[in-house]
Amino acid sequence: xxxxxxxxxxxxxxxxxxxxxxxxxxxxxxxxxxxxxxxxxxxxxxxxxxxxxxxxxxxxxxxxxxxxxxxxxxxxxxxxxxxxxxxxxxxxxxxxxxxxxxxxxxxxxxxxxxxxxxxxxxxxxxxxxxxxxxxxxxxxxxxxxxxxxxxxxxxxxxxxxxxxxxxxxxxxxxxxxxxxxxxxxxxx
Amino acid sequence: xxxxxxxxxxxxxxxxxxxxxxxxxxxxxxxxxxxxxxxxxxxxxxxxxxxxxxxxxxxxxxxxxxxxxxxxxxxxxxxxxxxxxxxxxxxxxxxxxxxxxxxxxxxxxxxxxxxxxxxxxxxxxxxxxxxxxxxxxxxxxxxxxxxxxxxxxxxxxxxxxxxxx
Numbered sequence: 403x404x405x406x407x408x409x410x411x412x413x414x415x416x417x418x419x420x421x422x423x424x425x426x427x428x429x430x431x432x433x434x435x436x437x438x439x440x441x442x443x444x445x446x447x448x449x450x451x452x453x454x455x456x457x458x459x460x461x462x463x464x465x466x467x468x469x470x471x472x473x474x475x476x477x478x479x480x481x482x483x484x485x486x487x488x489x490x491x492x493x494x495x496x497x498x499x500x501x502x503x504x505x506x507x508x509x510x511x512x513x514x515x516x517x518x519x520x521x522x523x524x525x526x527x528x529x530x531x532x533x534x535x536x537x538x539x540x541x542x543x544x545x546x547x548x549x550x551x552x553x554x555x556x557x558x559x560x561x562x563x564x565x566x567x568x569x570x571x572x573x574x575x576x577x578x579x580x581x582x583x584x585x586x587x588x589x590x
Numbered sequence: 591x592x593x594x595x596x597x598x599x600x601x602x603x604x605x606x607x608x609x610x611x612x613x614x615x616x617x618x619x620x621x622x623x624x625x626x627x628x629x630x631x632x633x634x635x636x637x638x639x640x641x642x643x644x645x646x647x648x649x650x651x652x653x654x655x656x657x658x659x660x661x662x663x664x665x666x667x668x669x670x671x672x673x674x675x676x677x678x679x680x681x682x683x684x685x686x687x688x689x690x691x692x693x694x695x696x697x698x699x700x701x702x703x704x705x706x707x708x709x710x711x712x713x714x715x716x717x718x719x720x721x722x723x724x725x726x727x728x729x730x731x732x733x734x735x736x737x738x739x740x741x742x743x744x745x746x747x748x749x750x751x752x753x754x755x
Contacts, residue, residue, distance in 0.1 A: 430644075466686075
């Protein structure tokens with residue numbers, strides 16, 4: 403799994419050398435989340451199979467070898483467990499994929515810690531709901547607003563493509579009282 | 591007259607496809623030893639079928655990222671077996687009964703960092719813990735040469751980590 407790039411030689415993560423391995427990782431990550439929800443929601447493999455109108459053996463087969471899961475199946479199985487399936491693109495700064503993909507559990511944990519928002523977190527509702535009782539005018543550029551602004555700017559820098567555009571739009575229209583140049587928001 | 595074993599006895603190598611530190615704090619490796627048959631993890635891992643290798647690599651990566659997945663990897667805490675196996679660890683493919691046992695070590699240079707050294711492969715069908723395996727795993731951590739090999743591995747990784755970032 404060694405790869406040469408000019409003078410540089412580095413070893414690749416197992417998910418980088420073969421797209422099948424990456425698919426396995428994504429599938430295994432999905433079934434792990436699904437099985438964790440079974441434990442939480444009290445769903446049995448049998449009742450899950452009945453709900454999907456497939457055999458228990460089929461469920462076991464996929465759980466044991468999740469590398470061939472399709473997005474279609476993921477959505478159906480997620481729904482059967484009362485969950486929604488999502489796909490995200492992210493840039494963790496690991497352009498060579500040395501560390502491999504991040505587990506979906508990390509994103510879910512971050513989402514939960516933000517209070518499980520159902521819209522883009524912002525200073526007016528999600529992040530700073532508690533500030534409204536502390537400040538007469540939450541629109542003012544308080545130190546806390548500024549911190550959130552900086553945090554979201556950092557988020558822009560770690561996002562890419564459509565995500566960055568979306569966050570930029572929120573930043574420019576609503577949150578940052580101090581206007582920034584376009585270069586400032588450019589994804590590095 | 592029999593030739594004494596060559597020194598160093600213990601060789602530690604990275605797991606193919608998972609060669610670097612995770613966030614600078616966690617690393618995984620295989621132990622190799624020419625004469626000790628108990629040290630079979632690396633050999634058996636390379637002989638394992640593709641689906642087993644993928645499942646174990648996935649489990650290791652979950653461990654590296656700190657994601658709890660007890661069906662894929664776990665250790666033993668103070669309340670289990672009188673706390674005798676808190677330095678032991680296992681990566682599993684439950685459906686195939688495959689287990690890769692290892693031990694945990696905090697490098698001297700960074701006490702908060704953690705190396706998991708995978709040592710022994712076994713097939714397990716029963717639910718009960720194979721404590722005799724864990725007893726054998728524990729013995730490695732009492733050996734200075736073994737710990738020295740882990741420290742060497744850690745230092746090498748630190749320099750590689752610098753190269754890739």
